[in-house]
Amino acid sequence: MHSIRKDFLISEKESLLWSSKWSTEKKIRISQAINNHWFLDNYSSIDILEFLIWEKWLNKILDLKIELSKRSIEGLALDIDETLSLTSTFWFEKLLSIFWNPENLTASQMAEKYHLCQNVPYWKDNSDIYDLMYQFREDDNFQIEIPLIEWTNHHYNRIHNEIISILSYITVRPDNVSKGTSIWLDNHDFPKADVIHIPHELEYLFWNLWKACVLDILYPNIVWIVDDNPNLIKMLPSRYKWEVFLFNKAETCNFWHINIHISETIEDVIKNIEKLF
Ligand SMILES: [Mg+2]
Numbered sequence: 001m002h003s004i005r006k007d008f009l010i011s012e013k014e015s016l017l018w019s020s021k022w023s024t025e026k027k028i029r030i031s032q033a034i035n036n037h038w039f040l041d042n043y044s045s046i047d048i049l050e051f052l053i054w055e056k057w058l059n060k061i062l063d064l065k066i067e068l069s070k071r072s073i074e075g076l077a078l079d080i081d082e083t084l085s086l087t088s089t090f091w092f093e094k095l096l097s098i099f100w101n102p103e104n105l106t107a108s109q110m111a112e113k114y115h116l117c118q119n120v121p122y123w124k125d126n127s128d129i130y131d132l133m134y135q136f137r138e139d140d141n142f143q144i145e146i147p148l149i150e151w152t153n154h155h156y157n158r159i160h161n162e163i164i165s166i167l168s169y170i171t172v173r174p175d176n177v178s179k180g181t182s183i184w185l186d187n188h189d190f191p192k193a194d195v196i197h198i199p200h201e202l203e204y205l206f207w208n209l210w211k212a213c214v215l216d217i218l219y220p221n222i223v224w225i226v227d228d229n230p231n232l233i234k235m236l237p238s239r240y241k242w243e244v245f246l247f248n249k250a251e252t253c254n255f256w257h258i259n260i261h262i263s264e265t266i267e268d269v270i271k272n273i274e275k276l277f
Helices: 024-034 038-042 045-052 055-070 087-096 107-114 127-137 140-145 152-163 175-187 204-218 230-235 266-276
Strands: 075-078 166-174 194-198 222-227 242-247 258-263
Touching (some): 038 204, 045 055, 045 204, 055 204, 087 127, 127 140, 140 175, 152 266, 166 175, 166 204, 166 222, 175 194, 194 204, 204 222, 204 230, 242 266
Parallel strands (some): 075 222, 166 194, 222 242, 242 258
């Protein structure tokens, strides 16, 4: 294993965080460097997480790993946004109630077209929109109001009770909305399990890398995850064999080290889980 501090493209911890002062060229170069599983193939996930996040957040993940290993249990992890909840559509609904949309699209059309609010080209330079997005992201009450993808709670309760245990929710919702997220999960009666949040200081650029590192540490207690994000798959290192239930219409590349089960509806996700177990 290489030393991450010696070999990493950016050597200083401080400069690893996204800086608004960086040139576009530098941002693109760094995005390319981390946008594939090469990164995780060459470094230990613990080293990367030590480098990216505060120690207390890493220790939380390691504590869960120790607990799962002691109990020798294996199970399923679930993403939350767009896997259990209609988060993007809700964000677009809230923004469209205030801001202009020259294409005259509905919230769900915008969610389908742009996926995330930050991808909308004519909103990119609007700091009012970005301020509001930061408020949404860090507001517990906002999380509680996000609509459920219908029946996901019933389906996953059945999966948890009859097929395979749900061991963790792994989400890029920041840690400072852990309360709102837990209330949301409880309000909808989802199975009880650890919720792993992304540290709120971590830049967007590193979110997929963070999640891939968490999964890498939790392997083989967690081999299976349901997630809507094909970019996560590109990050997973080739040292293990994951099974990813991708809840998304997107075509993805084939990765020899990952079994990818693509489903467009929650019913098909569930069928694929049942088929495997
Ligand atoms: Mg998601």
